[in-house]
Amino acid sequence: MKNADLVILGGGPAGLAAALAAREAGVQDILILERDAELGGILNQCIHNGFGLHTFKEELTGPEYAARFADKVKAQGIPYKLNTMVMDLSADKVVTAMNRTDGLFQVQAKAVVLAMGCRERPRGALNIPGTRPAGIFTAGTAQRLVNMEGYLPGRRVVILGSGDIGLIMARRMTLEGAKVLCVAELMPYSGGLKRNIVQCLNDFDIPLKLSHTVVDIEGKERVTGVTIAEVKNGKPVPGTEKHFDCDTLLLSCGLLPENELSRTAGVALSPITGGPQVDESLQTSIPGVFAAGNVLHVHDLVDYVSEEAAAAGTNAAAYILQGAGEAGRSLPVVAQNGVRYTVPVTVHPQATETLTLRMRVDNVYKGKALAVYAGETCLWRRKRPVMAPGEMETVVLKADALAKIPADAANLTVTLEEV
CATH class of the missing domain: 3.50.50.60 (FAD/NAD(P)-binding domain)
Known part of the structure; x- marks a missing residue:
């Protein structure tokens, strides 16, 4: 059996961004496993423009966007295997995969990033x-x-x-x-x-x-x-x-997160998104297994996939280099009053300085406010002219907002309110 510090399942936009972030954070021993014949994932067939406006501040096609990340991965010498199908992921982070060159092989990982994307219904x-x-x-x-x-x-x-x-x-x-x-x-x-x-x-x-x-x-x-x-x-x-x-x-x-491997490993999945349940570090219910991109929940923009995956890669690197830190108290995140789901579903307020919550609403709402509460304390509130299920909402809670969380708060609540 081979060993690797970090194994990334999927060489699409999420997998590439996670690999680059992990390498930047100090992890050298990384392996990307991709079942297609080239890196880039679904972006290779998305030849229309509209990608990269947030990440690169310019409008790119899907292959151009993927190539920017793939070129960086190659330039940094991060190993990857193409035409490689991952057959199994165990709870103790043993990845079983196969391809024509290596046959059937296993890799024992210290951490795994799930970046398998999604498929169509x-x-x-x-x-x-x-x-x-x-x-x-x-x-x-x-x-x-x-x-x-x-x-x-x-x-x-x-x-x-x-x-x-x-x-x-x-x-x-x-x-x-x-x-x-x-x-x-x-x-x-x-x-x-x-x-x-x-x-x-x-x-x-x-x-x-x-x-x-x-x-x-x-x-x-x-x-x-x-x-x-x-x-x-x-x-x-x-x-x-x-x-x-x-x-x-x-x-x-509709799109369905591709989570057969997650399920066999014993990762807890959300009944709403179909993706893993994660905390603020994008870690699943299995310590050392992280998830990002469309395998976690379906995104509307690939820029957000890259941003989320970079965070997963950085957090996976911290897990490898420093071990599992003391997380402190755990608060569930509750979605209600028109908010369909949130990612993450659990947060450890002491473990982060900035908390990013992503969510979708369950209908079209006009002139409502999106708010985040800890008990009776309002941590964040903004009026939204229009919210629709097709567009993801993002809330960023900074240190000053997290400091307001009362000691006796049982959960965080994300909700829609009348203005």
């Missing part, structure tokens, strides 16, 4: 009635076919779900010469960023039908048409059906 999880012909793709699969393989999946397209990948693919398919007939969204609000609705749908006159879903798929060998209908109280409304003749259906119905 497939058709089987959506319970769409109808036949099962060719021409049904997840939006990410279609994106890879168009941008990396050079294939056009179809010419007349209906998209179900208004997640960011679906919105971006509506524009991409249009630019490639296909006709996007409509984007149907089950919820009464879009799941994507506002800027993507404007730039990808409105600019190309593609209709967005909220509170609609696909109720039938037609075709034997290949999709020949789909029927959508309005939805109320979770059920299609009879008489509102509308038929589209099309040859392709793209599904953009």
Whole structure:
């Protein structure tokens, strides 16, 4: 069995940022394991721009953003293995992986960073009635076919779900010469960023039908048409059906953190996000195992993934070099009144000088205030003109706010309030 101080599972934006931060913090023995043929993860197929505005203060495409981190990893000589599938992670941080060169091998790590990213929700999880012909793709699969393989999946397209990948693919398919007939969204609000609705749908006159879903798929060998209908109280409304003749259906119905390895290792997972439950250092329920990026919770901007992963890498380095410090008292973080979840779910106020809380709301809210309380004491409060599920909210509590936490506080509460 080989040994390594830090093993990072995933060579996408989270894994690369964590590796660079850990090396900067003083850890030399790092190994990145990536199942794809190159570093960069999902960014390699995201050839649209809009990346890097926070991190580099300029607008980059996905491959350009990934290349900046990959080049730094290579320049610093951080080892990585490509085309390597991690098969198992044990509770005592033994990583079992395999590739064609090394065969099956094991690495005993002092610390592990989980950076496996997420995957799309497939058709089987959506319970769409109808036949099962060719021409049904997840939006990410279609994106890879168009941008990396050079294939056009179809010419007349209906998209179900208004997640960011679906919105971006509506524009991409249009630019490639296909006709996007409509984007149907089950919820009464879009799941994507506002800027993507404007730039990808409105600019190309593609209709967005909220509170609609696909109720039938037609075709034997290949999709020949789909029927959508309005939805109320979770059920299609009879008489509102509308038929589209099309040859392709793209599904953009949410992303699921890829946590099979976390589950087998015994990491406690959140029932809401599907990702690990972590504390303020992004450490999971297993000491020395950290998580960051979309494997933790689905982000809207890759800049936030890199920022979060850098923190995980730094904290993993501290764990390796200094051991587990005295954390002090533990406060659970409670989400309520419209806040769907928070990351982290537990904090140790004495262990940090700055606490970053990331969260999403469960609906569209206008003119509400986002607030953080410790018992009856308000630590932070800001008015937000608009909050939507598609856009992540971030709260940063600095030392002066953390100093206000009463000694008898049982938890931190993140909540929405009337202004």
